[in-house]
Amino acid sequence: MRPSSRCGRSMSPAHRRVRSSPLFPRGGAGTLGAMAKSESAVTSAAATGTVEDLQRDAAEGESRRRRGGWPAVGALAAGTFTVVTSEMLPVGLLTPIGRDLGVSDGTAGLTVTVTGVVAALAAPVLTLLIGRRDRRTVLAALMGTLTVANLLAVYAPNVAVLLVARVLVGLGMGGVWAIASGLAVRLVPERRVAAATSLIFSGVAAASVLGVPAGALVGELGGWRAAFAAMAGVCTVVLVALVVLLPPLPAPGAVRLGGVLGLLRRPPLRTGLVLVALLVAGHFSAYTYVRPVLETVAGARPGQVGTVLLAFGVAGLAGNFLAGAGAARAPRATLLAICAVLTAAVLLVPPMGHAAGVRGAAALVAVWGLAYGGVSVSTQTWLMAAAPDAREAASALFVAVFNAAIALGALIGGLAADGWGTGGVIGLGGGLAAGALLAAALGRSPGRGAAATG
Structure with missing residues (x-):
């Protein structure tokens, strides 16, 4: 007209x-x-x-809302801490779980494997299903699911019911992680997004340093069911924090299957997912068997292994914040450094253990933790830069690949341990990390035009 x-x-x-x-x-x-x-x-x-x-x-008003978003970021960090602790809680409780329910340690170990597999599937599926629903409401519902799951585990009469509970944990974990990891940009000013993302992911490292050991301690004092009851209480507190501290977060648009699959046509995003797969699978293929490695190559005693793993976790927490700051300025350089340090640290543990004993091996395991602690935040930052117009869908792919790589890494690490011993485990982990180094060096990094399909 x-x-x-x-x-x-x-x-x-x-x-x-x-x-x-x-x-x-x-x-x-x-x-x-x-x-x-x-x-x-x-x-x-x-x-x-x-x-x-x-x-x-x-x-x-928008600026004031963003400046006031740090309490909300803290609530999201508590959320990631809770979901990762819930996922890994059985690790320190496998023996009493198996004894109480009359199953082998291997069968009890399914309580960890099932959760990881379900989380890998749930992240993209839930992202599609929730449509345009307010993300605060969705996060609260998912945290409520985690609460119910942990309570169900408390009263599980057999391993079948316990596995159902662990499936629910996988659903809650996949959804919370996929949504929470991309919300920093909506809660704080742009110049603070990297720091906020690091804080959110610090919950992952804190779960390794504090959550899992605390769960094992509660299990020793009150039984494995008491540990799950305590976890249900933590989930309830975090649920309240999410409802109170998060502002309304309406979705900018519903995530569509075509949009998620379309992201895979972007070279920088494909490179980021390859990095996630190689780094996480490489880490877990070796770290799952770090105890026998330390006992074999360095003569570590059980009490010493616990101290070494604590050092790994503390170093990982520091690495999370260091990598977050670096990735915001130079994502490729940060990941190149992480890949190089991780490769060297993993491969040098056996010779250092033989040459310098437990202390030498422990020093390298701490360096290993420092490098791996930066993997989550740096790869997530890479993916957010590669898909600035589809952060939630990119986060869903990140969580799916991350959890699938955990399961795959533990599986192939077990095969390597059975076939080649501890040397094979270390060689596999270091080799996959070296592959990630090549991918970071040769792959397309986010930059101008990263949002365009390639």
Whole structure:
């Protein structure tokens, strides 16, 4: 439709600013009435600056909301801590679980494997199913699912019921991690996004340092069911924190299957997923068997192994924040450094253990932890930069690949341990980390035009 002479006349700069404002109504016949009413307001608004004031006030309100987002970021960090602790809780409780339920340690170990596999599948599926629902509501519902799952584990009469509970943990974990990991950009100013992302992912490292050992301690004092009961209590507290501290987070748009699959056509995102797969699978193929490695090559005693693993966790927490700061400025350089250090640290554990005993091996395991602690936040930062227009879908792919790599790494590590012993485990882990180094060096990194399909 041709513009009327009235709309087509030249306008003053003030009129033009008001008409270009998002507050000025647009549309067809359905909005003509609103346009007519607004015409009389245009002149007065242009004269008094009302519309510009409203725009400035809205921007300032958004800035205040983002500056006040740190409590919400803290709640999300508590959420990642809770889901990872819930996932790994059985690791320190396998023997009493198997003894109480009358199953082998291998069967009891399915309580960890099943959760990881379900989380890998749940992350992309739940992201598609939740549509445009408010993310605060979704996170609260998923944390409620984790609470129910841990309570079900408390009263599980047999391993079948316990595995059902662990399936629910996988559902909650996959959903929480996929959604929470991409929310930093909506909660804090842009210059603080890297720090906020690091804080959210610090929950993962803190779960290794504090959550899993604390669960094992509670299990020793009150039995494995008491550990799951305590975890249910923690989930309840975090649920309340999410509801109280998170602002409403309506989805900018529903995630579609075609959109998720379309992301795989972007070379920088494909490179990021390859890095996740190689680094995580390499780490878990070796780390799952780090105890027999330390006992074999360095003569470590059981009490010493626990101390070494604590050093690994503390170093990993530091690595998380160091890598978060580095990845925000130079994602490729940060991941190149992580891959190189991780490769060297893993491969040098046996010779250092033989040459310098437990202390030498422990020092390298701590360096290993420092490097691996930065993997989650740096690869997530890479993927967010590769898909700035589809962060939630990219996060879902990240969580799916990450958890699948955990299961795959533990599986192939077991095969290597059975076939080649501890040397084979270390060689496999270091080799996969070296493959990640090549991928980081040769693959397409995020940059200008990363959002475009390639």
